[in-house]
Amino acid sequence: SQQGEEDPQALSIQEGENATMNCSYKTSINNLQWYRQNSGRGLVHLILIRSNEREKHSGRLRVTLDTSKKSSSLLITASRAADTASYFCATDLWQGAQKLVFGQGTRLTINP
Amino acid sequence: DVKVTQSSRYLVKRTGEKVFLECVQDMDHENMFWYRQDPGLGLRLIYFSYDVKMKEKGDIPEGYSVSREKKERFSLILESASTNQTSMYLCASSPYRQGSHGYTFGSGTRLTVV
Numbered sequence: 001s002q003q004g005e006e007d008p009q010a011l012s013i014q015e016g017e018n019a020t021m022n023c024s025y026k027t028s029i030n031n032l033q034w035y036r037q038n039s040g041r042g043l044v045h046l047i048l049i050r051s052n053e054r055e056k057h058s059g060r061l062r063v064t065l066d067t068s069k070k071s072s073s074l075l076i077t078a079s080r081a082a083d084t085a086s087y088f089c090a091t092d093l094w095q096g097a098q099k100l101v102f103g104q105g106t107r108l109t110i111n112p
Numbered sequence: 113d114v115k116v117t118q119s120s121r122y123l124v125k126r127t128g129e130k131v132f133l134e135c136v137q138d139m140d141h142e143n144m145f146w147y148r149q150d151p152g153l154g155l156r157l158i159y160f161s162y163d164v165k166m167k168e169k170g171d172i173p174e175g176y177s178v179s180r181e182k183k184e185r186f187s188l189i190l191e192s193a194s195t196n197q198t199s200m201y202l203c204a205s206s207p208y209r210q211g212s213h214g215y216t217f218g219s220g221t222r223l224t225v226v
Binding site for chain 2: 104
């Protein structure tokens with residue numbers, strides 16, 4: 001079952017611009033996480049935001065969580081060519097064991 | 113640097129073969145997971161384990177089994193490989209059961225069944 005859905009499916013911007021990706025989910029969560037995947041590789045954990053948190057920062061990343069709307073956003077500021085990747089949100093439903101459910105991802109392309 | 117290591121990056125197997133995908137983590141994590149990733153379908157959970165000799169079915173366990181005899185190793189087994197099991201397989205691990213940490217993923221195994 002797909003819990004998280006990212007929007008947009010693909011995003012192309014110029015280097016230096018900010019990139020915003022959104023994630024919506026359906027059921028109550030323990031936390032929400034964002035991951036990056038470079039082409040053909042494994043996923044890399046970027047940031048985790050708990051259900052009682054509203055905003056979190058890590059370097060050029062800013063994540064917000066609105067549990068009333070069941071949505072989250074990932075903002076990458078001052079984008080770089082190296083940020084080109086697919087970005088996935090994942091929801092932790094915590095049903096007796098940690099079990100992440102991933103969305104289908106946003107493909108981000110940063111043009112030099 | 114902490115690691116999840118998948119034994120093969122690319123694998124080609126014939127229909128009907130028994131296939132073993134190995135995953136080893138060096139972080140003493142309790143939880144381990146197997147996902148498959150397909151275009152348009154995202155990541156789907158096959159099986160997971162939160163302790164040695166424990167296993168739980170994920171969303172798409174049919175045609176797969178797993179083994180966790182040691183804490184650091186989680187094996188995915190395709191009992192009789194079929195072409196619809198051609199996919200990217202991703203192993204991941206995480207600490208604890210409270211769900212307060214992110215996953216560490218391996219680099220993936222791209223399996224082609226011919």
